[in-house]
Amino acid sequence: MEQKKDSINKCSIFYLFHTNHNSREELEARLLDYMQKHPELTPSVPAPPPDEFQKIMAEFNKRGSKTIVRKQLKVLHCFNFVIHFFQKIVFIFERRILK
Known part of the structure; x- marks a missing residue:
């Protein structure tokens, strides 16, 4: 067994x-x-050139393209808003039913 x-x-x-x-x-x-x-x-990582990140972001903004992180944050914010909205409705109905 x-x-x-x-x-x-x-x-x-x-x-x-x-x-x-x-x-x-x-x-x-x-x-x-x-x-x-x-x-x-372990190889040592070379330091990036100064202001490299700022140059890349300036080029993104100049072209008008949005980064994936920005899109993901917007989707996450909208999803959280919708979930909060439905939770609020359920909470209100639950309180009315329990009274």
Whole structure:
């Protein structure tokens, strides 16, 4: 009976997620330890030119294109507004029904 239960657990999707997550954490921990022991192997990232980001954003604004982050924030704001609106309506009806 126990062997059957163990085989079921090993085939479970939750078990697979859990073991995959644990093995990934162990791998990242070993990689971090190795990189700390051998700092000469990690390449140093070159610094970007000064005002590079401002130049890119100025070019975006000049062309009139919107970044994806701005669009995503607008969609998120609209979605939150709609959800809040419906929650408010449900709350009002709930209070009237419970009175």
